[in-house]
Every structure is written in structure tokens, then in C-alpha cells.
Amino acid sequence: MSFSLLFLDELKGFYKSYVMIFLLMFIPIIALLFYFILPVDIYEKMLIVSVIVSSLGGILSSAMLSANIINEKDSHTYDLFLIRPIKRWNIILSKYFAVVICVSLACMLALVVNILAYLVESSVLPDFLITNIVDKIILTFSLIAIGSSFGVLMGVVISSLVGAVIIDIFIGQYLMYIPVLLGQFTNDPNLMTALFGIVIMICLLAIAILLFSKREF
Amino acid sequence: MEKKIRCPKCSKIFTCNGNPGEEIFIKCSNCGTEGKIILEKIEPIASKSLVVIDNTSKKYKDVLAVDNISFNIKQGEVFGYIGPNGAGKTTTIKMMIGLLKQTNGSIYINGYKMPEQKESAHRFIGYMPQDVGIQQWRTINHALTTFGKLSGVDSKTLQDRINEMLELFQLSKYKNKKISKLSGGTVQKLGIIQALLHKPKLLILDEPLSGLDPDSRFQVKKIIKDLSNNGTTIFFSSHILSDVQDIATKIIIIDDGHIVKIGSLDELKSEFLKEYQIEIIFSKKSEKFIEIEKISGVKSITKKSDDKLLVKIEKISNIDEIIHKIIKALLENNCKIRSIKPLSPSLDEVYQFYLGKGGK
Numbered sequence: 421m422s423f424s425l426l427f428l429d430e431l432k433g434f435y436k437s438y439v440m441i442f443l444l445m446f447i448p449i450i451a452l453l454f455y456f457i458l459p460v461d462i463y464e465k466m467l468i469v470s471v472i473v474s475s476l477g478g479i480l481s482s483a484m485l486s487a488n489i490i491n492e493k494d495s496h497t498y499d500l501f502l503i504r505p506i507k508r509w510n511i512i513l514s515k516y517f518a519v520v521i522c523v524s525l526a527c528m529l530a531l532v533v534n535i536l537a538y539l540v541e542s543s544v545l546p547d548f549l550i551t552n553i554v555d556k557i558i559l560t561f562s563l564i565a566i567g568s569s570f571g572v573l574m575g576v577v578i579s580s581l582v583g584a585v586i587i588d589i590f591i592g593q594y595l596m597y598i599p600v601l602l603g604q605f606t607n608d609p610n611l612m613t614a615l616f617g618i619v620i621m622i623c624l625l626a627i628a629i630l631l632f633s634k635r636e637f
Numbered sequence: 638m639e640k641k642i643r644c645p646k647c648s649k650i651f652t653c654n655g656n657p658g659e660e661i662f663i664k665c666s667n668c669g670t671e672g673k674i675i676l677e678k679i680e681p682i683a684s685k686s687l688v689v690i691d692n693t694s695k696k697y698k699d700v701l702a703v704d705n706i707s708f709n710i711k712q713g714e715v716f717g718y719i720g721p722n723g724a725g726k727t728t729t730i731k732m733m734i735g736l737l738k739q740t741n742g743s744i745y746i747n748g749y750k751m752p753e754q755k756e757s758a759h760r761f762i763g764y765m766p767q768d769v770g771i772q773q774w775r776t777i778n779h780a781l782t783t784f785g786k787l788s789g790v791d792s793k794t795l796q797d798r799i800n801e802m803l804e805l806f807q808l809s810k811y812k813n814k815k816i817s818k819l820s821g822g823t824v825q826k827l828g829i830i831q832a833l834l835h836k837p838k839l840l841i842l843d844e845p846l847s848g849l850d851p852d853s854r855f856q857v858k859k860i861i862k863d864l865s866n867n868g869t870t871i872f873f874s875s876h877i878l879s880d881v882q883d884i885a886t887k888i889i890i891i892d893d894g895h896i897v898k899i900g901s902l903d904e905l906k907s908e909f910l911k912e913y914q915i916e917i918i919f920s921k922k923s924e925k926f927i928e929i930e931k932i933s934g935v936k937s938i939t940k941k942s943d944d945k946l947l948v949k950i951e952k953i954s955n956i957d958e959i960i961h962k963i964i965k966a967l968l969e970n971n972c973k974i975r976s977i978k979p980l981s982p983s984l985d986e987v988y989q990f991y992l993g994k995g996g997k
Contacts, residue, residue: 422787429783433774495770500831503734503764504787505756637736 422506423514430518439484443526447476451530455537462538463548470556473530475593477560478567481523482592485515485568486584489575498637508633512572516625520568527560558610562617563596569624570595576632595620640692643705643895646670650705686745687712687839687870688733693742694894695728702728704894705742710872710887712838715865717885718874719988725894726874727767730843733872734764747838760789763837767844767874769828773817777808780816781831788835795834802830805860821848829857833864840864842873846880858884882984890991897991902984909987912936913950914980915960917967920944925970932966934959944975 434440451469458465492498501511531553539545570592578584599616606612642663643650649667653674664671688710695703703725710716718726731737732744735755744751749758771780778799785795803809806826811819819827825848832840845861846854854877861884865871875881881888888905890897898905917926922943929948930938936949950959960977967974 425783425786429775429779433772436774492770492772496766496768497770497772499736499764499766499770500784501787502736503759503762504784505759505789506787507756636738637731 423510426501426506426510426514427517430514431521434518434522440522440526443480443523444529447473447480447526448530448533450476451534452537455534462542462546463552466534466538466549466552466556469534470531470559473527474556474560474563475596477523477527478563478596479589479593480567481519481564482567482571482574482588483585484523485519485571486575486578486588487581488515488519489572490579490581490584493575493579493637496637502637509629512576512625512629512632516568516572519571520564523564523568524561527564528557531556531560555610558614559600562599562613565617565621566596566599566624567592569621569628573624573628573631576628576635640674642674644668644670686710687747688872689743689745690729690733691743693729693732693739693744695725695732695737696740701894703732703739706891706894706896707742708889708896708899710839710870712870713865713868714870715861715884715886716872717881717888718872718891719876719878719881719888720874720891720897721992722876724891726891727843729891730764730841730872730874734762734841735759760835761838763832763835763840765828765832765840765842765845767847769824771816771824771827771831773815775816776813777803777816777819777827778812780827781834784831785834790835798834799830802833806830807856822850822853825849826853826857829860838870840869840871840873842871844875845873846875846877854880878984878988888984890988892992902987905984905987905991906982909982909990910952912952913956915948915950915963915977916941916980917946917948917963917977918944918975919946920973920975925972926967928970929963929966932959932962935963947980 451473454469454472455465458468460468498511502508535545535549535553538549567588571588574584574587574592578587599613599620602616603609603611603613640653640655642653644665644667647665647668647670649665651663651666653661653663655661660673662671662673686709688708690709691707692705693703693707694701694705706725706729718729720726728737732739733746733751735752735758738752746758747761749755751758775783781799781802782795785799786792790798800809803812806829808823808826808830811823816824816827825845829842829845832842840861842861846857849857858880861871861873865884865886871884873881873884882902885902887899887901889899890905898908900908919926926938926946929935934951934955936951938949939947941947948963950956956979960979964974964977
């Protein structure tokens with residue numbers, strides 16, 4: 421009960437926030453911009469745009485979560501939750517899933533906008549675009565899931581907002597590509613990218629939850 | 638029982654043993670200072686005490702924020718916790734609610750050991766922090782609904798309870814306003830409301846009145862008194878000593894992590910008072926009051942102005958009898974009395990005494 425309540429609350433908080441409005445506009449606009457300026461064919465265009473969108477989503481979700489957790493620690497927001505009979509992991513996971521869903525939506529919207537742009541331009545939808553969309557979705561989710569879990573960990577561990585965001589940007593983005601790279605050395609890159617992504621995400625979240633549970637407020 | 642004692646001269650902590658209530662002779666092993674103490678009787682947890690704090694300390698790296706404090710709070714008591722900034726008030730409160738783990742000692746809330754059994758204890762606790770941090774995007778109603786549900790209030794009755802509380806604190810008109818649009822005082826009141834939603838047995842308030850205007854302070858004090866009359870146990874810290882004086886049935890003075898004094902205001906005052914003082918105001922200038930100096934028990938008289946007299950009476954005397962004799966003497970000497978009243982020290986004076994002069 422506590423998790424679903426907190427999750428719906430966090431979701432409501434994020435989707436109503438200015439940050440979310442900005443993301444829903446900013447990521448599709450960036451994607452569209454690259455779509456028009458890249459001097460390559462549609463296959464490469466979609467690949468590059470999806471990588472840019474996924475990276476952007478991962479970094480932004482990571483920074484958003486770190487900033488949010490650090491701000492809430494500073495303003496003693498957690499005191500009012502932690503003195504109620506709930507488990508601490510509910511607070512971390514509800515926030516994590518709310519941000520992952522919100523940022524993923526913005527990234528999906530960016531991919532859809534690109535496909536629509538291509539449709540408007542050429543009036544046909546090539547088969548490879550439909551088959552490859554699954555790859556792009558896996559890539560996007562994987563990067564956002566890892567970026568967000570890293571963001572949660574940094575938010576829990578670090579007290580300085582600027583410090584956490586810098587670490588998110590410079591270390592988080594390399595971490596996000598580990599499952600993609602590992603996946604390339606296997607027979608099924610899509611599946612293995614998703615699996616490696618899940619393992620890294622679970623590890624990072626487990627550490628974050630453990631530290632948050634031990635933390636004194 | 639075992640009791641840790643801090644030497645008043647060299648600050649060394651040493652342990653002494655004895656039976657509860659027994660007077661024992663102690664000698665500091667470091668500087669040799671000698672003295673006597675009476676070991677206090679700690680009542681069993683299950684009997685009456687809702688809160689038991691026993692020889693509890695909290696150390697942050699090299700800083701000893703709270704040093705070996707012990708006190709019990711019984712059901713229905715209103716405890717005022719006072720002390721200067723950095724004395725250890727918030728640290729004590731956070732240990733009581735399980736947000737901080739004590740370095741030494743034990744804390745029990747309603748029989749639950751803290752922080753190990755905090756989730757069970759939290760059902761009985763309502764807590765208002767010093768800084769009420771509520772997510773800015775929430776409305777008052779949304780925030781209270783979430784806190785109410787998390788505290789286990791039944792969904793069917795929650796909305797009625799929220800409306801009742803908002804009406805009590807005169808915040809009904811802000812019900813659908815965002816937290817970001819509210820004044821500091823309103824957020825402060827909201828902090829108290831969220832602590833009361835689940836009708837807690839123990840209400841812990843960290844500086845509940847500090848950000849409120851005089852009207853709101855009066856209103857909140859009245860609510861706290863009503864809650865106490867209905868059996869809620871209240872523990873609150875405050876810098877505003879007049880508020881503590883108005884509400885608290887017992888007062889704890891803490892300084893530099895040590896408890897300096899515990900007792901009711903009368904107990905604190907009676908130890909502070911070396912003599913009784915009464916003030917007499919005459920309606921007509923008179924010099925015949927000199928007669929009262931002869932009354933046994935009267936230590937001295939001081940003329941404060943032409944019509945005002947301060948009479949000091951020995952503490953051991955029967956004050957009522959002496960006042961009677963004073964009135965009689967004044968009337969016999971044709972003095973016209975406008976008023977006569979015993980002077981009582983304020984909590985500020987008592988507080989200054991215990992912190993500044995030998996209270997430690």
C-alpha cells in the first residue's frame with residue numbers, strides 16, 4: 421500500500437512539474453533537430469538520434485533524481501515520511517520508478533516524432549524502421565534505468581547538489597553504456613543489453629537502498 | 638543499579654553502584670572531589686512511563702551532542718524541553734523518534750525499543766520537526782491525505798479528520814492551495830496537523846511555536862492544552878520560555894548535552910528561591926510600614942518608590958501567616974493598601990539561574 425501510494429504521488433509530482441514539461445518539449449525538439457541536420461541516410465539517422473535521445477534521457481533522469489533526493493534531504497522532507505510506519509525502500513523505489521517512467525515517456529515521444537517526421541517527408545515507413553524500433557526502445561530503457569539508479573545512489577550518498585550532478589554527467593554516462601558494450605560481445609545483443617542493464621540497475625539500487633536505510637536523518 | 642556520574646570539577650565520568658533511592662557517598666577517581674548523591678528510582682517500563690530514556694548519549698565523530706541523559710515521561714504529562722542553541726534538544730528528539738541511533742544507552746517508547754522497533758513505535762508517535770519540509774508541489778489536502786494514509790488512518794474517515802483539523806487550525810480556506818504558496822506560519826501549523834492526524838498517544842514537537850504570530854501561538858497553545866486534557870502525552874522543545882511556562886507540566890533544562898534540571902515549574906522555582914518576596918502598593922503615601930520589619934520571619938523591607946514596598950521573607954517561614962500579620966500591622970498603622978501580591982520568579986529567571994549559576 422505504501423509503495424503504490426508513494427509511487428502515484430511521485431508520478432503526480434513529476435508529471436506536473438516544470439522539469440517534465442521541459443523534458444517533453446526539449447528531448448523531441450533535440451531529436452528533430454538532429455534528424456534534419458544529420459547528412460546521413462534514414463537508417464543511420466534513426467540510430468544516431470536514438471542514441472542521443474537515450475543518453476540525454478539517462479543523464480537527465482540521473483541528474484533529476486540526484487537533485488531531487490539531495491533537495492529533499494536538505495529540506496528535511498524525509499523526516500515526515502520516516503516517522504511513519506513504512507519501509508524506507510518504498511521512498512527510494514517509488515521515486516525511481518516515477519522518474520524512469522516520466523523520462524522514458526519523453527524519450528519515446530522523441531522517437532515517435534522522428535518517425536512521424538520521416539513519414540511526412542517520404543510518405544512511406546520502411547520495414548527496417550519498424551523492426552529496429554524494439555532495439556531502440558531496449559537501448560533507451562536500459563540507459564534510463566541505469567542512469568536513474570546511478571542518480572539515486574549519488575543522491576543518497578552525496579550532499580552537494582552540484583557535485584552529484586557533475587558525477588552523474590561524467591561518470592554516469594560511461595556507466596550507462598556498459599551493458600550496451602557487453603551486449604555487443606554476445607549472440608543476442610538486444611537481450612543481453614537488457615539483462616546486463618537490469619543487473620547493473622538492481623545492484624546500484626540495492627546499494628542505494630541499503631545506504632538510505634542505514635542513514636541517520 | 639549502576640549510575641554514571643560526571644565530576645562537576647574535572648568532568649570525568651565514573652560509575653557508582655547502589656540501590657534506587659539510596660544515598661551514596663562518591664569520590665572522583667581523578668581529582669578526588671567528594672560528594673553525596675541519591676540514586677533516582679526508575680520506574681519499570683510497562684507501568685506508567687510512555688517514554689523511558691536511560692543513560693543515553695549521542696556522539697557525532699568527536700562531538701558529544703547528548704551526554705548520558707535519563708528521564709521518564711508518564712502518560713498525560715506535558716514536557717517542555719528547553720536549552721540554548723546546540724544544547725542537544727533536536728538530537729534528543731531525533732533519538733526518541735528513531736531517526737538517530739544513540740551511541741550509548743536505551744530508549745523505550747510505549748515499551749518499544751528505539752530505534753530497533755521504531756516501526757511499531759511510530760504508530761503511537763506524532764512528530765513535528767523543527768523545519769517542516771513538505772514537497773512544494775503538493776496541496777495541503779494532498780499532503781495531509783498522503784501522511785494520513787501512511788500513518789494508517791482509515792480512508793473512509795481520513796477526509797473528515799483532515800477537515801476537522803483544518804477547521805481547528807483555521808486553515809480550511811487554504812485546503813487546495815499549494816505548499817509553495819503558503820506562509821511560513823501556515824506551513825508550521827500544517828506540520829502540527831500532520832502530526833495529529835492519526836490521534837497519536839505521544840506528540841513530539843520540535844519548536845512548534847517559533848514561527849507563529851501571537852494569535853496563532855495562543856491558538857496552538859490552547860490546542861496543546863486541550864490535547865493534554867484528553868490524555869495525549871506531549872514532549873516539546875522551545876526557545877520561547879513564556880510558552881513553556883504556559884503549557885508544560887514538567888520542564889527539562891538541557892545545556893551542552895547534559896540535563897541540568899528536571900521538575901515542575903514550582904519545583905524549579907522553589908529550588909531557585911532563597912526567600913519569598915511580596916510587593917505592597919499603597920494608595921496613599923505612608924511611612925508607617927516600618928512596623929512590619931519587626932514581624933518574625935521578615936528578612937528586610939525595601940522602599941521601591943513612594944507607594945511601593947518590597948518585603949523579603951525567610952524561605953522557611955509560613956508565608957501565609959506572615960502575610961496575614963503584615964496586613965494586620967499595616968492596617969493597625971492606618972496604611973491604605975491598594976494591592977499586595979507575592980512575587981514569583983519567571984521561567985526566564987529560573988532558566989538563567991540554572992544555566993548561568995551553579996545549575997550544572
